[in-house]
Every structure is written in structure tokens, then in C-alpha cells.
Amino acid sequence: MKDQSKHHSSDSEEDDDNDSTKDPFSDSATILVESSDSPSSPPPKYTRETFEYAEPGHDRSRRGPDEETGGQGGLVVSGSEGHLWMQASTTLVIAVSGLICAGWLLDAVQHWPVFIEISELIILIPILLNLKGNLEMNLASRLSTASNMGLLDSPTTRIAFIKGNLALLQLQSLTVGSVAGLFAFVLGMIVHPTTNDLSEIAIMITSSMLCASVSSFVLGSFMCALVLICRHYKINPDNIACPLASSFGDLVTLVILSGFAVFLVKYIDTPLSEILLVLLLMLIPVWLYYVRRNKFVSEVVKEGWGPVFAAMVIASTAGLTLERYINKFPGMAMISPVLNGLTGNIGSIYASRISTALHANIEEAYRATEKTLFLVHIPIEIMFLAVVGILELGDVQWSVSVVVGYTIVSMTLVVIALLLAKWITRLFWKWGYDPDNYALPILTSLIDVLGTALLVMGFWALGYGQSTAGVPE
Structure with a gap:
């Protein structure tokens, strides 16, 4: 959202800002800066005159000059590397379990x-x-920012904010579900033209919309509850909400999509799919009417579509690549979601933290956060390889060269994800767009494409699967 309003501090508040522009604690994951030091143009979305910012989970023994008195001039957001490591590693371990499933x-x-x-x-x-992952991660990012800014502390605003965002999620999920189903079908016809009837098109779109709507209700409710719990226990939801939204979103969405597809194909010779499709399309204007009346999301509904559909076009490349190579490289269906999902989760944590910092008019300690997120990724990848190898999940043909190749690919992708997260989030903010709605869709779709491409190139270079699946064209 473009925000053209400016926040004008009093002279005393400016003096406070000038007196506390540096965090005296070098191990803090976030440091204090003046308004002019934060990345360019737009002012904070949630102004300090309305919400006092203090990141949950920070060390209360380390206070800035104004934090002791609750002043608005000096905002100190800490959260040491230890806090980030603990929260992110625990969350990513849970998330990777969902990705493995x-x-x-x-x-x-x-x-x-x-x-x-x-x-x-x-x-x-x-x-x-x-x-779907982008919609839920956008919701998680908006909730995290609002929670850290104190917007969810008041029962009145909390209820209105959550209702509006859940309604927005339904509107978005039904819309993108219909477009995704039709878009995937068109791509399939372009890649390998076959005789397709209207029943198959209806099943594709209806399955996609039903899946998107039901999973959005389940995951959206879970995200709201999770962020409120994090706020209550003073845990930064930026480190937790996005990875869980993405990882469990993949599992829940895949389960629901498979179930609806199996159910609807049984009635392919009946008008059931077409009837359900009409009913689902009729719900879109209903949700739109409700969302437009909610002040917390009325602006978001106008601006959130561009990045989501841009991400769909980008992600279609990953879909085409997966469809082409999934049978040529044994176990790719097992490895690809975990590789892309885990790396996307790390990038989303970083992007969500930067977005919150920009809204609060503070600055993330980029190098410290990047180092922590890169290092926390290593033991989780080792755990993934061990679990898949020991339990013999999927059809992966493990060998020393495959493990080394996968490690190189995953390390490269994490570095790229961290660089993209920082660059994309700050760039959207500089252009005057809310990164909570714009950054994550573009980031995760690019990671999906790059991860799938790197994995295919790695398998091809190793000659992996050629003995049983043939050499890729």
C-alpha cells in the first residue's frame, strides 16, 4: 500500500531520537536508527503516535534510554542472535517435518x-x-507486524483486524484458486496437447478453488491463533509465523487438493463439478463486499493482487519443470518441496523481520541476522538427509556424490534467498509499497524456480537417475 502521510515528531521526541541512535549492545539482532537512516521514502505504516513498538522476546535487562519510560522517541528493538537462533531453529525443525510429509x-x-x-x-x-503459501505468508507477515506494533492488544481492533484478514484470505484464495486451475490446465495443453473436455477443466478449477478455500480457513485460523499466542508469551512472530504458514500450508493444501480431485473425478460424467464451480464463483463478490467494508483490509484488497499473480506466472516455470522431470529423476518429488520450502522459509523470516523493522522505523542488523539464518539452516539440512535416508522415504538414490551435490545446491540457494529477501523487501519499501503484501510472493516464487532449476542441473550433472529414467532432454 502506498502511504503518503508523514509522521511529525515533537522537538522533544527528536531530541530523544538523536540521543539514542545507537544500540550499545553489539550482539543485538536489531539496532536503533533515526528516521532518516532507514531505507528511503515511505514513513512507518503504523505510526508511533498510535502504537508503541517493542519486539516480543527481547531482553528486558537491556533497555534503551526511552524504553524504561515507554517514551516514543527512542525505540529499541532487540532480540539477540540467541533468541533468533532458538526461535528460528525450533520453527524450522517443525516446518521441515511438514515439508518432508x-x-x-x-x-x-x-x-x-x-x-x-x-x-x-x-x-x-x-x-x-x-x-496459497504466499497468501498465508502475507497474512502471517501482516499479523506479525500488527502484533509487534501493538495493534492486536486491544480486543476491539483485534477482532476487527482478524475478521477482516480472514475474509480477505477467502476472497484471495477463491480468486487465485480459479485462476491457478485454469492457468495450469492451459499450460498443460500447450506442453502436451491432448483431447480435453469441459469436465476435466471443471474438475481442475473446482478442485483448486475448493482446496484453496478450505485450506485458507484452516491455516488462516491457525495463523491468527499462533500470532496471538506469540504475543502473549513475548515471542517474535516474525521468526515463527511465516515458516509454519508456508510449510504446513503445503502439506494441508496438498492433502485437500488430492482428496477433492479423487472425489470429483468419480463424478466426471455428472454436472457436480460445474455446479460447485458456479457456487464458488458466486461467493467471490460476497467476500469482496465484506472486505471493502473493513477498514483494516479495504486498502490491501486493492493492492495485493499484482504480486500474487506475478508470483503465479513465475511459479509456473517451476511447475512445468517439475512436471517434465519428476519421473526422470527418482525422488525429486520428495526432495524438491523440502529444498524450496526450507529455503523459502529462511528467506521469509528475514523478509518479515525487515518489513517489521521498516514499519517501526528501526533497522535490522543485517549481517548478524544473515549469519544466524545461514548457520541455522545447516543442522536442519543434515537432519532432513538423515531422516530421508534412514526411513528410506521416496525413491531417492542416495550416494556420496548425491549428498555433496544436494549440499552445494542447498547452500547456494540459501545465500541467494537471503540476498533476494533483503533486496526485494527494501526495494518495495523504497518504491512506496508495503512489503508485507508485495515482497513474500515474489521472493518465494523466485526461490521455487531457482531451487527446482538448480536441483535439475545438479541431478543432470551427476548423471543421477539416468540408468533407470533416461537422460533428460
């Missing part, structure tokens, strides 16, 4: 009759997962 499920459902009969569903999966 999603990868295992994808490896299984690709052989189901419905996915063989309507092969475009394979193309739909990464597109829909990316779109």
Missing part, C-alpha cells in the same frame, strides 16, 4: 490414477502451493 505425499500421489488421467494436476501443484 508434503514431499512424501507428493511422491505418492503422482502415481494415483487421477493424477495420471489429468496430468495437468501435477503442473497445478507447485502453482497452487506457491499461491
Whole structure:
């Protein structure tokens, strides 16, 4: 959202700002800066005259000059590297468990009759997962910023904010679900033209919309509850909400999509899919009417579509790549969701923290956060390789060269994700757009494409799967 209003501090507040422009604690994950030091143009979305900012989970023994008295001039946001490591590592371990389950499920459902009969569903999966993940991560990012700014502390504003955002999520999910289903089907016809009837198109779009709506209700409610719990226990939701929204979103969405596709294909010769499709399309203006009347999301509904649909176009490349190579490289269905999901989670944590800092008119200690997030990624990748190897999940043909190749790919992708998260978030802010709504969709879709491409190139370079699946064209 473009915000053209300026925040004017009193002279005394300016003096306070000038007296506390540096955090005396070098290990703090976030430092205090003046308004003029933060990345360019727009002022904070939530002004300090309305909300006092203090990041949950920071060390209360380390106070800035104004934090002791609750003054608005000096805002100190800490949260040491230790806090970040603890919160992010715990969350990412839980998240990677969900990603492993999603990868295992994808490896299984690709052989189901419905996915063989309507092969475009394979193309739909990464597109829909990316779109749905972006919607929930945007919600998590908005909730985290609002929570850290104190917007959710008042029962009145909390209820209105949450209701508005859940309604917005339904509107977005139904819209992107319909577009994703149709877009995936068109891509499938372009890649391998076959005789397709209206029943298959209806099943694709209806499955996509039903899946998007139901999973949005489940995950949106979970995200709201999670952020409120984090606020209560003084934990920074920026370090937790986005990864869980993405990872469990993939698993829940894949389960629901597979279930609806299996159910609807049984009635392919009846008008059931078409009737459900009409009903779902009729719900879109209903949700739009409600959202436009809610002051907390009435502006978001106008601006959030561009990045989401741009992400869909970008993610379609990953979908086409996955559909082409999923049978040529054994175990790719198991590895790809975890690689892209875990790396996307790390990037989303970083982007969410930067977005909150920009809204609060403070500055993230970029190098410290980047180092911590890069290092926390290593043991989690080791855990993933160990779990998949020991439990023999998927059809992965593990060897020393494959492990080394995967490690190189994952390390490279994490570095790229951190660089992209910082660059994209700050760039949107500089242009006057709210990064809570713009940064994450573009970031995660780019990571999906780059991760899938790097994985394919790595497998190809190693000659992986060629003995059983043939050499990629």
C-alpha cells in the first residue's frame, strides 16, 4: 500500500531520537536508527503516535534510554542472535517435518490414477502451493507486524483486524484458486496437447478453488491463533509465523487438493463439478463486499493482487519443470518441496523481520541476522538427509556424490534467498509499497524456480537417475 502521510515528531521526541541512535549492545539482532537512516521514502505504516513498538522476546535487562519510560522517541528493538537462533531453529525443525510429509505425499500421489488421467494436476501443484503459501505468508507477515506494533492488544481492533484478514484470505484464495486451475490446465495443453473436455477443466478449477478455500480457513485460523499466542508469551512472530504458514500450508493444501480431485473425478460424467464451480464463483463478490467494508483490509484488497499473480506466472516455470522431470529423476518429488520450502522459509523470516523493522522505523542488523539464518539452516539440512535416508522415504538414490551435490545446491540457494529477501523487501519499501503484501510472493516464487532449476542441473550433472529414467532432454 502506498502511504503518503508523514509522521511529525515533537522537538522533544527528536531530541530523544538523536540521543539514542545507537544500540550499545553489539550482539543485538536489531539496532536503533533515526528516521532518516532507514531505507528511503515511505514513513512507518503504523505510526508511533498510535502504537508503541517493542519486539516480543527481547531482553528486558537491556533497555534503551526511552524504553524504561515507554517514551516514543527512542525505540529499541532487540532480540539477540540467541533468541533468533532458538526461535528460528525450533520453527524450522517443525516446518521441515511438514515439508518432508508434503514431499512424501507428493511422491505418492503422482502415481494415483487421477493424477495420471489429468496430468495437468501435477503442473497445478507447485502453482497452487506457491499461491496459497504466499497468501498465508502475507497474512502471517501482516499479523506479525500488527502484533509487534501493538495493534492486536486491544480486543476491539483485534477482532476487527482478524475478521477482516480472514475474509480477505477467502476472497484471495477463491480468486487465485480459479485462476491457478485454469492457468495450469492451459499450460498443460500447450506442453502436451491432448483431447480435453469441459469436465476435466471443471474438475481442475473446482478442485483448486475448493482446496484453496478450505485450506485458507484452516491455516488462516491457525495463523491468527499462533500470532496471538506469540504475543502473549513475548515471542517474535516474525521468526515463527511465516515458516509454519508456508510449510504446513503445503502439506494441508496438498492433502485437500488430492482428496477433492479423487472425489470429483468419480463424478466426471455428472454436472457436480460445474455446479460447485458456479457456487464458488458466486461467493467471490460476497467476500469482496465484506472486505471493502473493513477498514483494516479495504486498502490491501486493492493492492495485493499484482504480486500474487506475478508470483503465479513465475511459479509456473517451476511447475512445468517439475512436471517434465519428476519421473526422470527418482525422488525429486520428495526432495524438491523440502529444498524450496526450507529455503523459502529462511528467506521469509528475514523478509518479515525487515518489513517489521521498516514499519517501526528501526533497522535490522543485517549481517548478524544473515549469519544466524545461514548457520541455522545447516543442522536442519543434515537432519532432513538423515531422516530421508534412514526411513528410506521416496525413491531417492542416495550416494556420496548425491549428498555433496544436494549440499552445494542447498547452500547456494540459501545465500541467494537471503540476498533476494533483503533486496526485494527494501526495494518495495523504497518504491512506496508495503512489503508485507508485495515482497513474500515474489521472493518465494523466485526461490521455487531457482531451487527446482538448480536441483535439475545438479541431478543432470551427476548423471543421477539416468540408468533407470533416461537422460533428460
